[in-house]
Amino acid sequence: MRLLEEVYQWTPQDSQTDASFCFYVSEGMKQIRIRFEFSPGTETDPRLCFPPIEKAMNRYYDSYPRALQPMEKESFLPVKNLITISLDKDGVYLGNAHRWATEQEHLISAEQASLGFLPPEKMAGEWHGMLHLHEILSETCTGHLIVEGE
Amino acid sequence: MKWYPVELHTHTQHSDGDFTVSELVHAAKQRGFHAVCLSDHNTMSGLPELYEAAEREHMVPIPAIEWTTYWGHMLVLDEQGYTDWRGVRPEEIDAAIASIHRNHGLAGIAHPFALDNPINTGYHWDFQVADWDSVDFLEVWSRDNAPCKIQSYRALQLWETLLNRGCHITATSGRDWHREDTYHYAHTYVLAENLTKESVLHAVKAGQICLAAGPLLTMKGIRSDGTQVQIGDTIDAGKIEIELQLDDETMPNDWEKASVTAKEIQLVHNGKVICRLAPDASQRVCVNAASGWLRADLIGSFYGKQDQKIALTNPIYIK
Ligand SMILES: [Zn+2]
Ligand SMILES: [Zn+2]
Numbered sequence: 001m002r003l004l005e006e007v008y009q010w011t012p013q014d015s016q017t018d019a020s021f022c023f024y025v026s027e028g029m030k031q032i033r034i035r036f037e038f039s040p041g042t043e044t045d046p047r048l049c050f051p052p053i054e055k056a057m058n059r060y061y062d063s064y065p066r067a068l069q070p071m072e073k074e075s076f077l078p079v080k081n082l083i084t085i086s087l088d089k090d091g092v093y094l095g096n097a098h099r100w101a102t103e104q105e106h107l108i109s110a111e112q113a114s115l116g117f118l119p120p121e122k123m124a125g126e127w128h129g130m131l132h133l134h135e136i137l138s139e140t141c142t143g144h145l146i147v148e149g150e
Numbered sequence: 151m152k153w154y155p156v157e158l159h160t161h162t163q164h165s166d167g168d169f170t171v172s173e174l175v176h177a178a179k180q181r182g183f184h185a186v187c188l189s190d191h192n193t194m195s196g197l198p199e200l201y202e203a204a205e206r207e208h209m210v211p212i213p214a215i216e217w218t219t220y221w222g223h224m225l226v227l228d229e230q231g232y233t234d235w236r237g238v239r240p241e242e243i244d245a246a247i248a249s250i251h252r253n254h255g256l257a258g259i260a261h262p263f264a265l266d267n268p269i270n271t272g273y274h275w276d277f278q279v280a281d282w283d284s285v286d287f288l289e290v291w292s293r294d295n296a297p298c299k300i301q302s303y304r305a306l307q308l309w310e311t312l313l314n315r316g317c318h319i320t321a322t323s324g325r326d327w328h329r330e331d332t333y334h335y336a337h338t339y340v341l342a343e344n345l346t347k348e349s350v351l352h353a354v355k356a357g358q359i360c361l362a363a364g365p366l367l368t369m370k371g372i373r374s375d376g377t378q379v380q381i382g383d384t385i386d387a388g389k390i391e392i393e394l395q396l397d398d399e400t401m402p403n404d405w406e407k408a409s410v411t412a413k414e415i416q417l418v419h420n421g422k423v424i425c426r427l428a429p430d431a432s433q434r435v436c437v438n439a440a441s442g443w444l445r446a447d448l449i450g451s452f453y454g455k456q457d458q459k460i461a462l463t464n465p466i467y468i469k
């Protein structure tokens with residue numbers, strides 16, 4: 001049974017913000033399946049990538065000579081868009097799947113949970129979650145979140 | 151009291167590492183560590199496996215989480231309870247650290263001057279700490295090649311600025327280990343009678359930690375009455391006898407003796423080198439120290455680069 005479906009359109013202005021979501025699990029449901037996809041996962045357009053990469057490098061070097069630790073801006077391509085999911089239930093933080101994956105599936109029951117999450121005390125009730133937009137470099141990035149109860 | 155190598159910063163598949171928890175603990179054991187801290191990004195879901203794996207491998211497990219925010223990464227060790235990393239604004243970090251302390255956890259700033267977005271998200275420390283005394287530790291060395299990186303020079307500079315202000319803040323090294331590799335890493339050593347979670351955490355809090363990328367340099371002070379002071383402790387200003395030990399038999403599985411070689415020991419007092427010594431295995435020297443802090447550094451070569459800081463102690467504080 002579908003508990004939640006959201007479609008998102010993000011831009012670089014949404015970087016470093018969170019998108020909250022919430023869904024309700026009824027009594028008797030044994031497991032939830034959270035599927036989240038976003039696209040694109042990486043950005044290679046030099047016009048978009050190089051200015052922020054150079055900014056990060058300038059910030060890194062500060063007043064130190066670059067020859068002390070040479071780096072090539074090209075070596076940082078492609079840049080990844082990074083979006084992760086965190087969950088909490090009944091005021092208890094369950095965890096976060098902090099990794100680069102553009103197609104994610106997380107299965108959670110009271111006994112087991114996918115990597116990054118702890119199982120909740122009980123499944124039934126209101127769930128809260130957040131999408132963490134660590135980095136959106138692409139001009140537009142679309143996301144699709146589906147939560148199903150089984 | 152003995153010096154034990156410990157790793158305070160690691161990741162597994164519970165976040166973005168390649169290691170399973172078992173693989174991580176096994177790899178740490180193989181390298182020669184006695185304790186390993188699991189600090190996955192924003193999750194503690196690997197901790198049940200950490201305890202099992204550590205028991206199998208006879209390692210000391212240290213539970214942790216790495217706050218992986220938009221404004222910086224912070225290592226939180228052994229918090230009893232949970233302070234939410236989410237939604238903490240740059241100006242709210244002091245309140246968050248106070249909450250971690252109420253829950254008996256330790257808070258340390260990870261890789262404060264690492265390359266930031268879009269290369270590494272949130273790696274550069276941008277939280278506005280008002281009360282630096284509340285920060286338990288600062289990871290001045292991060293990842294591979296730590297002695298020679300600009301981010302290390304900058305982190306050491308920040309650390310000295312804080313020490314000069316009178317803060318007691320512990321410098322640590324973190325491998326930030328995500329997967330098996332053959333890079334060259336530095337090591338964190340803690341001083342303890344017996345190594346337990348509690349003694350590791352006590353050493354982090356008390357500044358009884360030395361960092362070494364090769365030979366281990368340790369220091370203690372001897373008062374005029376013959377009693378000893380360890381690093382992290384406070385001693386009265388005036389004439390102090392310092393005992394220095396250099397041990398190149400440590401962590402033999404993780405660095406090459408021919409590639410990390412000692413050239414000179416320096417005593418650093420309130421940011422200035424006051425004494426240069428030969429890298430002898432054991433020696434004593436007398437210094438006249440004013441109020442502030444006193445640290446020992448080892449200068450030498452690191453995989454082809456000359457005149458690098460290849461080891462350092464945390465300071466003895468002087469009042
Ligand atoms: Zn980090
Ligand atoms: Zn890390």
